[in-house]
Amino acid sequence: MEVSARQRIATTACSACGREVRLTGRVMIGEVFGCGSCDAQLEVASLDPLVLEPLAKVDEDRDEDPDANAS
Secondary structure, three states, rough: OOOOOOOEEEEEEOOOOOOOEEOOOOOOOOOOOOOOOOOOOOEEEEOOEEEEEEEEOOOOOOOOOOOOOOO
């Protein structure tokens, strides 16, 4: 007996360029995907409805204490 897995396909608009982003398989909050149209890095913010937000950029050179360098 052959069993085939059903692929879940979800689509939503890229928050950067507005083009359709298509995600297949299991999607979890916090996952990061790239938009195929504009190469923006998008993070899954919500599953129902599916919402992708721009990935927050982290400044790796920045000190852990933001007030440490304040003058």
